[in-house]
Amino acid sequence: MSLGLCHLHPECFEFPAYVTEQRENAVCLDRSFFYPGGGGQLPDRGVLRWATGQAEVIDIKSIDGKVWHVLNREDLPTHKVVGIVDKSFRLMMCQLHTDLHILNAIVFKHFRGALVTGVQMAEDGTARVDFDLPQVASADLRVLESEVNSVIEAGLPVRELFMPLDVALAEPGLIRSRSVAPPPQADGGVRIIEIEGLDRQACGGTHLTSTSDSAFIRILKIENKGQRNRRVRIRLDA
Numbered sequence: 001m002s003l004g005l006c007h008l009h010p011e012c013f014e015f016p017a018y019v020t021e022q023r024e025n026a027v028c029l030d031r032s033f034f035y036p037g038g039g040g041q042l043p044d045r046g047v048l049r050w051a052t053g054q055a056e057v058i059d060i061k062s063i064d065g066k067v068w069h070v071l072n073r074e075d076l077p078t079h080k081v082v083g084i085v086d087k088s089f090r091l092m093m094c095q096l097h098t099d100l101h102i103l104n105a106i107v108f109k110h111f112r113g114a115l116v117t118g119v120q121m122a123e124d125g126t127a128r129v130d131f132d133l134p135q136v137a138s139a140d141l142r143v144l145e146s147e148v149n150s151v152i153e154a155g156l157p158v159r160e161l162f163m164p165l166d167v168a169l170a171e172p173g174l175i176r177s178r179s180v181a182p183p184p185q186a187d188g189g190v191r192i193i194e195i196e197g198l199d200r201q202a203c204g205g206t207h208l209t210s211t212s213d214s215a216f217i218r219i220l221k222i223e224n225k226g227q228r229n230r231r232v233r234i235r236l237d238a
């Protein structure tokens, strides 16, 4: 995925833009600070306002390189709009996403390089992550909850950096998805998310800047999905 304005300006939740294309109940904008979804993270929600109306952004779809903002009405804006990103939804996704990095770093460390085979965040403040862990008992994963929460409490800085693909591929654990390496940027650089002193991994999502900006997590459930997969479900603690 290529980096968008949501990565370059994660603090921007309201922006002016122009409609460049319409179809059915969706519009393209000349610029957008909405996260379009991907890597298990849901697309941003929010609102578009224009001179004579407003609509909720209920989904975002990337089709043929264009980012379509799907609206909850069919009479669409044609000209200037103001986009408003739902800040609390984005921050919930940033918490879940950062916490999954922490969990996955701890699993990687304890279970000798166990890889992630799938991840999905949900709008209810839960998320699931699948690990390739054929020999591990559920109880051995459940105990990691307190270790994750210790990292959250420690307030470790989280930052992004870029490195060439060949360098990224040479560092064990950096590209942790079993089959899919995230595509590099146009300049060949791979985006890496670093949690200081804990973890570095390639990722295209949005994250917190400190682990202590997250609520603590609960491990809700551990399921066996096939012979090799262990699925861990987490929830942000209220």
Ligand SMILES: [Zn+2]
Binding pocket: 097, 098, 101, 193, 203, 204, 205, 206, 207
């Ligand atoms: Zn990430």
